[in-house]
Amino acid sequence: MDDDTIGKSWHRPSRAHGHELRAPESATEPSLAAARARIAVVDPAAYARSRNALDGAVTGLSPYLTHGLVSLAEVLAGVQQRHALEVQHKLVFELGWRAYFRHVWQHRGEAIFASLHEGPLPDAAYARELPADVREARTGVPVIDQAVRTLYETGLLHNHARMWLASYLVHVRKIHWRSGADWLYGHLLDGDLASNHLSWQWVAGTGSRKPYLFNAENVARYAPASWHSPGTVIDASYEALDQLARQPQPALLEGTTERPAPREAPTLLSAPPPGLAIQSPDASQVAGREVWLVHPWSLGALPADLPPDTRVIGLWLQDFHQVWPWSERRWRWVAARMAELGAVMWWTDAAALGQALSGARRVRCRAEPHLQAWLPRWAECLPDPALFPEVTPCCASFSAWWTRSTRGLSSTEDLLSREPR
Numbered sequence: 001m002d003d004d005t006i007g008k009s010w011h012r013p014s015r016a017h018g019h020e021l022r023a024p025e026s027a028t029e030p031s032l033a034a035a036r037a038r039i040a041v042v043d044p045a046a047y048a049r050s051r052n053a054l055d056g057a058v059t060g061l062s063p064y065l066t067h068g069l070v071s072l073a074e075v076l077a078g079v080q081q082r083h084a085l086e087v088q089h090k091l092v093f094e095l096g097w098r099a100y101f102r103h104v105w106q107h108r109g110e111a112i113f114a115s116l117h118e119g120p121l122p123d124a125a126y127a128r129e130l131p132a133d134v135r136e137a138r139t140g141v142p143v144i145d146q147a148v149r150t151l152y153e154t155g156l157l158h159n160h161a162r163m164w165l166a167s168y169l170v171h172v173r174k175i176h177w178r179s180g181a182d183w184l185y186g187h188l189l190d191g192d193l194a195s196n197h198l199s200w201q202w203v204a205g206t207g208s209r210k211p212y213l214f215n216a217e218n219v220a221r222y223a224p225a226s227w228h229s230p231g232t233v234i235d236a237s238y239e240a241l242d243q244l245a246r247q248p249q250p251a252l253l254e255g256t257t258e259r260p261a262p263r264e265a266p267t268l269l270s271a272p273p274p275g276l277a278i279q280s281p282d283a284s285q286v287a288g289r290e291v292w293l294v295h296p297w298s299l300g301a302l303p304a305d306l307p308p309d310t311r312v313i314g315l316w317l318q319d320f321h322q323v324w325p326w327s328e329r330r331w332r333w334v335a336a337r338m339a340e341l342g343a344v345m346w347w348t349d350a351a352a353l354g355q356a357l358s359g360a361r362r363v364r365c366r367a368e369p370h371l372q373a374w375l376p377r378w379a380e381c382l383p384d385p386a387l388f389p390e391v392t393p394c395c396a397s398f399s400a401w402w403t404r405s406t407r408g409l410s411s412t413e414d415l416l417s418r419e420p421r
Contacts, residue, residue, distance in 0.1 A: 030337040032301060035064035039078035048090040054158050054223045062190040063156070065098065067334060068298040068366065072099060072387040077416055085412045092412060093402070098195055099388045100401045105194035105369055107394030112197055113178065119170075119205035125248045126176035130183050134169065136262035141232045143219045144168050149263055155189035155329045160222055164214050166203040171211055171245035172233055177204035186268040189330050193370060205245075213241045268325035271318075271347070276335045278316060278345040281356035285344060286311050291357065293365035293379055299337045300366075311360075314343030317374060319350050350374045389418065 038060045050056035064070050072095050079085070085092060105112055115123055133139045137148035147161040157165070162184070169175045181200035185191040201207030216235035220228045229235060233251045236244075244251060272278045290310040292302060295317070302312065314335075338345055346353065357363050357378045367381035375381050388405040395401035409415050 028333075030063075030067075030069075030299070030333045031340060032069055035061065035069045036078070038064065039070065039075055040082075042075075042079050042083075042091070044079060044083050044085055044089060044091045051090070051094070052160050052222055054160065054227070058158070063333070066190040066192045067296060067337070068300050068368075068384070069337065070300060071384050073385050073416065076387060076412055080412045080416065087406050087409045087412060087415055089412070092415070096388060096402055096405065097398065098192070099386075099405070100395075100398050101192075101194040101198045102369065103391060103401060104198060104394060107392075112194065112201075115177070115204075115206035116201055117206055119177075120211050120246045121174075121248055123176065126170070126174050127250075128176050128179050130169075130175060130179055131173060133259075134173070134175075135183075135265050138259045138262050140259040141168070141229050141234060143216075143223065143227045143229045143234070145260055145263075146223075146227045151184070151187050152263060152266055155187065155327060157184075157188070162199070163203055163212060164219065166200050167212050167214050168234065170200075170204045171213060171241070172251045174248065174250040177201060177206060186325055187266065187327050189327075189333060191326075191330075193324070211242075211245050213238055213245060215241060266327050266329070269328055269331060270322045270325040272316060272335075273328045273331050276331070276345070277339065278335070278347045281346045281348045281352055283356045283359055286313065286357060286363075287359040288361055291360045291363040291379075293363060293375075294338055294341055294343045295365065295368060295371060295375075296334045297368040297370055298366035299334065299341065302341060312341060312343045314338035314341070314345035315353070315365075316345060316347045317350065317353070317371060318348060319374060320371060350377070354378050387415065 042059050042061075043057055046057035047059065051058055061070070061075060065072065065075065076092065076095060079091065108116075131139075134144065134148065137145040137152070139145055143161075143164055147157060147165045150161065151157045165184070166177070166180055169180045170177050177200040178197070181197045184200075185193065185196045188196070198207055203212040205211035214234065215238060216229045216232065219234070220230075234241070290307045292306055292310050292312050293315050294312055295315045335345065346356070348356070353374075354377055363379040365375060365379045365381060367383050368375065391401055391404045395404065406415070409418065
């Protein structure tokens with residue numbers, strides 16, 4: 001919803017809008033109370049007016065949505081209690097983007113991690129290694145260097161800034177979108193594989209009809225002065241930038257200003273950092289008992305119907321994190337919420353987990369596409385309440401999906417009270 005925006009991990013702004021610069025204070029607090037407090041102060045009208053400005057009225061809810069402290073339906077229900085909204089309101093529309101990206105992931109699976117179709121140039125024209133000056137926030141293009149520094153310092157980045165960063169990497173520096181997407185995901189507190197990687201594809205033009213481009217004028221319109229980038233490679237017309245996007249040579253002459261000192265990137269970890277109360281699986285803790293698995297994407301309130309002797313196990317799966325490492329900030333944020341839920345946290349691989357859980361009376365959890373390859377092996381996977389109806393087959397565009405998802409609905413009350421179909 002916003003650091004990016006409401007529900008999507010990020011998506012296009014129109015050229016008449018923008019988004020948020022700093023992480024809201026409560027975004028650093030991994031609690032259900034903090035998430036609900038953010039919902040309570042959402043101002044849909046202000047959001048619609050200013051969401052694309054880096055200091056706009058964004059919601060700060062993206063980390064809570066990504067990690068399942070609240071669902072899209074809970075967000076909209078909470079806002080709807082205070083504000084009557086039409087289904088076509090910008091806030092609801094943006095919530096739809098996260099649902100749409102999950103829709104594509106559900107139908108396309110691992111295919112979302114490769115180009116859905118060719119972009120302005122063939123895949124082979126793009127380099128696969130992120131340039132050191134980008135990683136170290138010293139390109140000399142202020143908007144890029146500020147975006148990278150903000151990412152490292154907060155773990156969050158405004159939607160508009162994410163798009164500027166992606167567009168610069170792909171279309172100016174000729175870096176393959178997948179390399180940029182993997183790098184950004186690793187440093188985000190709110191990284192969602194579907195929203196992040198499909199948004200990079202949208203910017204790259206491999207998941208949309210044309211590449212997303214931006215220029216210095218666009219930055220000056222929506223960002224504070226320290227981000228403005230006159231006299232740099234992006235200080236050009238959209239026509240010139242479109243031609244650049246279709247040329248295989250990267251633009252190497254970056255800025256006319258002095259480059260800042262290098263900023264070291266935070267380390268990405270494929271195993272828990274020290275100091276967390278994480279242990280190896282212990283079958284005796286669950287033998288003969290009901291088990292509720294808590295994982296990093298299901299950190300909401302525990303189900304009300306859990307038997308009194310239920311053992312809550314917080315799952316950290318090696319098989320996932322060895323492929324997708326996280327920043328220490330994100331490890332600790334998620335672990336703090338697991339501890340608040342009273343979970344005993346296990347760090348293990350899929351084989352050892354299955355063995356440890358085999359003696360449990362019953363194992364349940366929330367379904368989650370990030371762990372779809374593993375969770376159904378051990379647990380009954382309960383779906384989260386869906387805000388939007390299931391649409392089949394896969395829609396190639398958001399507009400087609402949106403039309404089908406909201407057909408016959410006028411208000412958010414209609415959406416929230418609809419019968420599943």
